[in-house]
Amino acid sequence: MGGYAIEARGLVKAYKSLVAVRGVSFSVRGGETFALLGPNGAGKTTTIKMLSTLTRPTSGDAIVGGYSVVREPLRVRRLIGLVPQELTADDEMTGWDNVIISARLYGLKGRKALEEARRVLEFMGLWEHRGRKVATYSGGMRRKLEIAMSLVHSPEILFLDEPTLGLDVQSRRHLWDHVRMLKREGVTIVLTTHYMEEAEQLSDRVAIIDHGRIVAEGSPGDLKSRVKGDKIYVELKDPTEAGRVLEALENVLGSDGVELGTVGQAIVVRVPDAGSVVPKIIRVISDYSVKSVNVVKPNLEEVFLELTGRSLREEPLDAPRFRMHMRRARWGH
Amino acid sequence: MRETLILLRREVVKWVNRRPVLLISIITPLFWILLFGKSFNLLRLLSSEDLPLPASIAEALRGYLSAYIASLFGTLDYFTYITSGILVVFSLFQSMFSGVSVVFDKRLGYLTRLLVAPIPRTSIFLAKVGGTLFRVTLLSLILLMIADVAGFEFKEGITVLDLAGAWLVVALVATGFTSVFASIAFHVDNQEVIFALANLVNLPLMFTSSAIFPVEQMPEWLQSVAVFNPLTYAADLVRYFLVGKEVASLAGSLAALVVFASAALAIGAYASVRGMERD
Numbered sequence: 007m008g009g010y011a012i013e014a015r016g017l018v019k020a021y022k023s024l025v026a027v028r029g030v031s032f033s034v035r036g037g038e039t040f041a042l043l044g045p046n047g048a049g050k051t052t053t054i055k056m057l058s059t060l061t062r063p064t065s066g067d068a069i070v071g072g073y074s075v076v077r078e079p080l081r082v083r084r085l086i087g088l089v090p091q092e093l094t095a096d097d098e099m100t101g102w103d104n105v106i107i108s109a110r111l112y113g114l115k116g117r118k119a120l121e122e123a124r125r126v127l128e129f130m131g132l133w134e135h136r137g138r139k140v141a142t143y144s145g146g147m148r149r150k151l152e153i154a155m156s157l158v159h160s161p162e163i164l165f166l167d168e169p170t171l172g173l174d175v176q177s178r179r180h181l182w183d184h185v186r187m188l189k190r191e192g193v194t195i196v197l198t199t200h201y202m203e204e205a206e207q208l209s210d211r212v213a214i215i216d217h218g219r220i221v222a223e224g225s226p227g228d229l230k231s232r233v234k235g236d237k238i239y240v241e242l243k244d245p246t247e248a249g250r251v252l253e254a255l256e257n258v259l260g261s262d263g264v265e266l267g268t269v270g271q272a273i274v275v276r277v278p279d280a281g282s283v284v285p286k287i288i289r290v291i292s293d294y295s296v297k298s299v300n301v302v303k304p305n306l307e308e309v310f311l312e313l314t315g316r317s318l319r320e321e322p323l324d325a326p327r328f329r330m331h332m333r334r335a336r337w338g339h
Numbered sequence: 340m341r342e343t344l345i346l347l348r349r350e351v352v353k354w355v356n357r358r359p360v361l362l363i364s365i366i367t368p369l370f371w372i373l374l375f376g377k378s379f380n381l382l383r384l385l386s387s388e389d390l391p392l393p394a395s396i397a398e399a400l401r402g403y404l405s406a407y408i409a410s411l412f413g414t415l416d417y418f419t420y421i422t423s424g425i426l427v428v429f430s431l432f433q434s435m436f437s438g439v440s441v442v443f444d445k446r447l448g449y450l451t452r453l454l455v456a457p458i459p460r461t462s463i464f465l466a467k468v469g470g471t472l473f474r475v476t477l478l479s480l481i482l483l484m485i486a487d488v489a490g491f492e493f494k495e496g497i498t499v500l501d502l503a504g505a506w507l508v509v510a511l512v513a514t515g516f517t518s519v520f521a522s523i524a525f526h527v528d529n530q531e532v533i534f535a536l537a538n539l540v541n542l543p544l545m546f547t548s549s550a551i552f553p554v555e556q557m558p559e560w561l562q563s564v565a566v567f568n569p570l571t572y573a574a575d576l577v578r579y580f581l582v583g584k585e586v587a588s589l590a591g592s593l594a595a596l597v598v599f600a601s602a603a604l605a606i607g608a609y610a611s612v613r614g615m616e617r618d
Contacts, residue, residue, distance in 0.1 A: 021618060058455055061618055083457040090455075094448035098353050110345045111456040155452065 011036040011163050011194040012057065016066035019052045026052040028218035029066065034211075036162075039185070039195040041209035043202060043306060049218040050198035051091060054167045057196065058088040071162055084112070087161035089152045091168045095140045101127065101151050102136035105158055112159035126154040130184065146177030153184065164188060166197035170204060182207055202306035214310055221313045226306060233304040233312050236280035238287060240273040243295040248273055254290045259283065342462035343469060346453070350440075350470030364474070368429045368482050373489060376418035376425075381408055411553045413584025419492045423581050424550030426482065426505070427573040430475045430512040431544060435537040437471045438520030442530040454615060464521060464611040468604070471517040472510055479509050483581075494583025504580040508596065512573045515600040518607025525614025550574040569599045 012034040019027040027049040034040040042050045055061040057068050059079035068075045071085035095104045105127060109119040127133045130150040135143065140151060149169065156164065166185070170178040185208055189195060199205050205212045206226045213223040222229055242248060251273060252266055259266075264283065265276040277283045280301045287299070302308065354361065390397040405415060412420045444450045453463050483491070494501070524533055545551060547561060548570035554562055565571045572592040578584040579592075586592050 060451065060454055062616070080457055083455060086455070088451075088455045090448065090451050092448035092451065094452035096349070096353070096447070096449050098356065099349070103349075103352065107345060107349055108452070108456070111342060111453070111458055113457070 009035055010069070011038070012040075012068065012070050012196065014053070014057065014066070014068040017053060017056050017063050017068060018065045019049075019056060019061065020064045026218055027056070027063075030215070030218070030220055031066075032213050032220060032223060034194060034196060036194055037189070037192050038211065039189050039197070039209045041205040041212045042196070042198040042215050043200065043205040043212050043310070044198075044215035045200055048215045050200075050215055051167055052218075053215070054088070054090075054165050054196070054198055058086055058165050059083055060088070084159075085162050087156035087159070087164045089149075089156045089164070089166045089169055091171060093148050093152060095148065095151050095155065097141040097143075098139065100137055100139055101132055101143070101154075104140060104151060105136075105154055108155040109158045114159065122158050122160070126157045129157070129187075130154040146173055146180070149173060149177070149181060150184075153181075157188075161193070163194045163196070166195065168198055168200070170199070170201070178204075202310070206306055212306065214306070214313060216310075216314045222309065229306060229309045230304040233308045235276055235278040236304070237302045237308065238275040238277065238280055238284060239269070239298075239300040239302065240275070240287065240291060241271065241297040241299075242273070242291075243297045245271045247294055251291060251294055254293075255287065258286055258290050340462075342458040343465040346462060346466030347469040347473070350466055351473055354470070354474060364433070364478055365481055367432075368425050368478070369485060371425050371428075372418060372422045372482075372486060376421040377489075379417045379421075381412065381417045382415050411555055413578050413582050414492055416490070416492050418486075418490060419582055420578070421551060422482070422486045422491055423505075423578045424548075424574045426479050426509055426577055427512055427548075427570055428545050428550050429478065429482075430471075430509045430573075431516050431541060431570065432537075433471050433474050433478065434513055434516035435520050435533065435541070436474075437467045437517045438524040438533045438537075439530050440470070441467055441521050441524035442527065442533060445525075445528065446530075450615070460612045460615050461608050463615065464518075464525070464608050467521045468514055468517045468607075471513040475509055475513045476506065479506065491581075493581060497581065501580040505577045508573050508576045508580070508593075511596045511600040512569065515569060515596075515603040518600075518603035522607040522610035522614065525611045526617065544568060544570055547571075548574055549578075569596060572596045572599075 010033045012032075014030055014032050017027055017030045018025070030049070030053055032040070042053060044050050052061070056063045057070055057075060059075050059082050062076060067077075070082045073081040073085070075082050095101075099107075102123065105123040106119060109123050114122055124133065127136050130153055132147060132150055132154060135147060140148065143151065153166075153169070169185070170181050173181065182204070185195060185197070189208075195208075197204075197208065209226065211223065211225050212229060213220045214229070215221070222232065240251070242251060248268060248271070252268070255273070255275065256266055259275070259277075263278060267274050267276075275283070275287060280303075284299075284301065291299070386401075390400065392400065409415055414420055441450075444453075450463070454460070487493070520533060520537070523536065527533070547564045548554075548568045549565065550570050550573075554565045554571060557565060572595045575584070575586045576589075576592050576596065579586045579589065
């Protein structure tokens with residue numbers, strides 16, 4: 007197979023009314039975990055669908071596990087596992103029945119099928135629940151069952167389309183642990199997500215995708231280094247004072263290599279290193295009535311914002327987004 | 340083939356698990372044969388005592404009429420007549436349910452799981468056909484056993500071969516119509532479409548065939564429609580095998596049905612796979 011488990015070359019998918027993917031190329035090494043990060047509608051799912059042979063590219067091709075998704079889809083299907091965004095288990099049947107049908111469809115027979123079904127159910131922590139109808143499973147259990155069904159044939163390459171969408175924090179972290187275990191076993195993993203934390207936590211490399219194109223690619227560290235410096239957000243109780251505060255800040259910080267601006271109602275100060283600047287800012291704004299001060303270290307969210315001018319959540323740059331920053335901000339030292 | 344059997348097993352397990360549905364599937368045809376079939380009493384129509392005619396002439400008239408009805412219906416018992424027709428009609432109805440289940444497999448995401456598996460896509464379609472075959476085989480058997488108790492007049496000297504013949508006919512109907520409904524279902528995303536379609540075609544198919552009433556007494560324009568209706572051939576054949584009513588051409592009717600079922604199966608398989616690969 008050489009070094010690459012997946013080589014996507016100029017993948018394009020055009021539907022009647024829109025072009026979902028506009029020429030996506032990337033390579034994933036064997037055993038690597040690769041994340042496609044982008045907002046809803048960016049083309050992540052369509053890309054996964056093309057790589058997993060669910061839909062034919064309008065043009066371009068991808069070599070998955072050594073085979074072309076266009077010319078040899080059946081061979082590709084034998085090597086891959088797909089956990090689609092939608093739930094696919096039959097909820098009228100038990101977890102066990104669902105997994106065993108998957109096992110048999112992938113050619114496992116008799117004892118081997120039973121053993122493998124047991125292995126994946128135990129791996130995902132569902133063994134005790136195998137005899138229950140899937141309809142009685144919780145959201146987290148259903149996700150795990152989806153993964154179990156996709157792993158029963160020990161695929162070399164696993165596609166996870168928004169694996170933790172809609173899960174609570176605990177289930178999400180639990181699922182991450184499973185993904186890490188699979189990585190340790192040498193499975194090549196491609197996942198899509200619009201949670202930057204998920205991409206940062208799980209992946210060796212990230213491709214940021216927007217409007218059907220990859221706008222940046224690299225390790226989470228690489229990408230974060232593209233955002234120059236930290237950002238300090240200052241929110242005033244009276245937004246009409248922003249002009250005056252900006253002026254005052256400019257006078258004090260003008261020579262420190264800072265950039266000043268506003269994002270929605272907040273003032274944003276971009277600096278190489280927040281630590282030395284925050285005290286000066288505090289001094290300036292202490293004359294005004296301040297709602298909050300936040301220091302944001304570079305993260306993938308900021309990288310995305312930088313590259314596309316939009317947030318991953320596609321919310322306008324106003325109060326809701328600002329609140330999100332407050333939640334995610336890491337305070338300076 | 341292996342994949343088809345794996346998926347067929349799922350169809351069967353799911354169906355058997357749905358006890359209420361199972362019960363309703365049996366009760367509905369029973370309503371038809373017991374309520375409708377028993378209420379239309381051909382013999383009673385003939386047994387009028389006060390014909391204003393000399394006794395000998397009345398007797399001759401009754402004899403003539405019953406012979407005529409027997410030649411038309413193949414029996415003097417309408418219950419027997421309609422039961423053999425209902426076997427065919429419910430095979431059509433069960434075929435529609437397979438179409439609906441295709442739409443649900445799509446909507447509930449199950450189809451995605453199958454489409455990414457390394458299996459021939461025709462096996463997904465064939466499992467639906469097999470599912471209908473399984474259901475109609477079991478339901479027909481139960482229906483016939485109940486009908487037997489309720490007074491179904493099997494032809495004299497009926498053999499296992501006759502029963503097998505009747506089963507084959509019902510199976511051909513199920514194969515043909517499941518192919519039609521399933522292949523359409525693979526192209527639509529809404530089960531309402533299948534219900535609407537079934538409502539549109541099921542009644543006309545039923546009434547333009549010999550399932551409920553003999554074709555011979557229909558107006559000519561209706562007869563010319565009935566000739567193209569697979570259910571006509573099917574109902575005639577089931578009646579031939581179970582009741583002993585003559586058919587004009589046994590081989591011809593069987594051939595017509597085989598052609599219908601195999602053409603539908605081939606086109607259905609092709610169209611279904613196309614539907615699965617639709618974006």
